[in-house]
Amino acid sequence: MRKKTIEDYVELVYNLQKGKKIVHTNDIASALSINPASVTEIFQKLSEEGYINYEKYIGATLTKKGRTLAVKTKKKHNKITEFLILLGVDKEIAETDACEMEHILHPDTMDTIIKFVEVIKKCEITPFWLNRLKEYTKTGKLPKCPPELYQICTKYSKK
Amino acid sequence: MRKKTIEDYVELVYNLQKGKKIVHTNDIASALSINPASVTEIFQKLSEEGYINYEKYIGATLTKKGRTLAVKTKKKHNKITEFLILLGVDKEIAETDACEMEHILHPDTMDTIIKFVEVIKKCEITPFWLNRLKEYTKTGKLPKCPPELYQICTKYSKK
DNA sequence: CCAAATTTTTAGGTATGCCTAAAAATATAT
DNA sequence: ATATATTTTTAGGCATACCTAAAAATTTGG
Numbered sequence: 001m002r003k004k005t006i007e008d009y010v011e012l013v014y015n016l017q018k019g020k021k022i023v024h025t026n027d028i029a030s031a032l033s034i035n036p037a038s039v040t041e042i043f044q045k046l047s048e049e050g051y052i053n054y055e056k057y058i059g060a061t062l063t064k065k066g067r068t069l070a071v072k073t074k075k076k077h078n079k080i081t082e083f084l085i086l087l088g089v090d091k092e093i094a095e096t097d098a099c100e101m102e103h104i105l106h107p108d109t110m111d112t113i114i115k116f117v118e119v120i121k122k123c124e125i126t127p128f129w130l131n132r133l134k135e136y137t138k139t140g141k142l143p144k145c146p147p148e149l150y151q152i153c154t155k156y157s158k159k
Numbered sequence: 160m161r162k163k164t165i166e167d168y169v170e171l172v173y174n175l176q177k178g179k180k181i182v183h184t185n186d187i188a189s190a191l192s193i194n195p196a197s198v199t200e201i202f203q204k205l206s207e208e209g210y211i212n213y214e215k216y217i218g219a220t221l222t223k224k225g226r227t228l229a230v231k232t233k234k235k236h237n238k239i240t241e242f243l244i245l246l247g248v249d250k251e252i253a254e255t256d257a258c259e260m261e262h263i264l265h266p267d268t269m270d271t272i273i274k275f276v277e278v279i280k281k282c283e284i285t286p287f288w289l290n291r292l293k294e295y296t297k298t299g300k301l302p303k304c305p306p307e308l309y310q311i312c313t314k315y316s317k318k
Numbered sequence: 319c320c321a322a323a324t325t326t327t328t329a330g331g332t333a334t335g336c337c338t339a340a341a342a343a344t345a346t347a348t
Numbered sequence: 349a350t351a352t353a354t355t356t357t358t359a360g361g362c363a364t365a366c367c368t369a370a371a372a373a374t375t376t377g378g
Contacts, residue, residue, distance in 0.1 A: 002161075002162075002263075003161075003162060003334090003335075004335090024355080024356085025355075025356055025357085026354095026355065026356080034335095034336070034337090035336075035337060035338080036355075036356065036357085037336090037337075037338080037339095037356080037357070037358080037359095038335075038336055038337075039356090040356065040357055040358085041335080041336085042335090056343085056356080056357070057342090057343055057344065057355080057356060057357075059356095084268060084271075087271050087272070087275055088271050088274075089265075089267060089268050089271050090267060093265045093267050093268060094268075096265065097263065097264055097265050097268050100263040100264075101260065101263065104161075104256065104259035104260065104263070105256055105259075106248075106252045106255065106256050108248060108249060108252050109243060109248050109252060109253075109256050111296075112243075112246050112247050112248050112296065113246070115247075115292065115295055115296045116246055116292060118295065119291060119292045119295050119301060122295075122301050123288070123291055123301060123304060124304040124308075124309040124312065124313075125284065125287075125288065125304060125308060125309065125312040126288075127312070127313075128284075128312035128313070128315055129282070129284065129285075129288055132278060132282055133274065133275060133278045136274055136277065136278050136281075137270075137271065137274045142278060142281050142282065145282065145283040145284060146311065146315055148311060149283075149284060149308070149311045149312070149315070150283040150284065152305065152307060152308045152311065153283065153284040153286070153287035153308070154283075154286075154287070156287055156305055156308070162364090162365075163365090183325080183326085184325075184326055184327085185324095185325065185326080193365095193366070193367090194366075194367060194368080195325075195326065195327085196326080196327070196328080196366090196367075196368080196369095197365075197366055197367075198326090199326065199327055199328085200365080200366090201365090215326080215327070215373085216325080216326060216327075216372090216373055216374065218326095
């Protein structure tokens with residue numbers, strides 16, 4: 001398994017903190033199937049670096065810095081998931097791949113993906129286009145583009 | 160830096176082996192800016208697991224198993240790069256992001272990306288569509304879709 | 319062909335991220 | 349209220365992926 005990043009932990013603390021005030025060692029340990037003792041070490045590190053307020057035997061809460069990072073990370077995560085689902089990737093797989101991708105993508109790539117999703121959602125001809133992608137993914141065949149459509153597209157592309 | 164995988168090393172050996180018979184410890188060491196001693200350890204591991212033929216003080220060549228993995232990995236790499244460039248990501252950034260993505264993407268996601276690239280390249284209206292994406296990425300504005308085009312698309316989508 | 323320079327390996331060290339076992343603190347139940 | 353159960357921490361261990369220094373093998377130049 002990939003080494004977990006600070007982002008991973010902060011995001012997890014954020015998710016677990018929903019509705020509760022404090023996240024306990026054990027919450028993280030069982031969420032990740034690791035030993036509570038390891039979480040103690042992680043908490044100590046996150047605390048040193050200013051992402052959480054941590055008190056021995058009590059638990060942890062995100063600092064402002066931690067919450068900011070968590071929210072940013074979650075946003076990336078959601079955008080990537082949405083992107084992959086739009087392309088036709090299965091929801092669950094999109095979710096796990098997004099979880100990996102969010103850590104590695106260059107900000108420019110991230111921006112491109114965000115724009116892509118927006119255009120997909122705004123552009124009127126996208127549904128047609130996506131249908132063709134699905135069709136091709138399923139059958140391996142791409143139906144011929146209606147000639148009148150092709151004509152219009154080339155006309156407008158030249159502008 | 161992310162932990163390097165067997166795929167990384169095998170792909171690198173493959174690239175360095177181009178035109179030479181044998182890859183030396185030092186080739187890898189300087190390519191990755193790590194110590195030659197570390198490469199010795201890596202070679203020992205790769206050899207144990209059957210990816211390279213390795214002889215002390217001589218160097219390494221890929222086995223059939225190693226070459227197969229290298230080619231497969233390179234193909235993934237190239238497809239992802241192509242995909243990102245199509246979306247509008249800068250060539251260099253596409254390259255480095257692809258290098259990370261190739262290790263983590265689920266095979267289904269990989270397939271989807273491959274199909275996507277194929278459709279992008281085959282579908283006659285794609286250039287029009289991509290123009291709009293570029294336009295939107297640059298200006299933040301999406302020009303209104305010509306009504307006649309919209310009509311045709313919705314007509315054909317319903318089929 | 320052999321001495322010097324270069325390359326590669328060996329041996330041992332460091333940092334990290336996890337582990338287990340046991341000690342310490344906290345929570346619960348009668 | 350205190351004994352018992354639970355949770356958390358401490359202390360020490362293991363594996364891995366890198367490192368450095370020095371030994372060993374190979375290559376090169378006169």
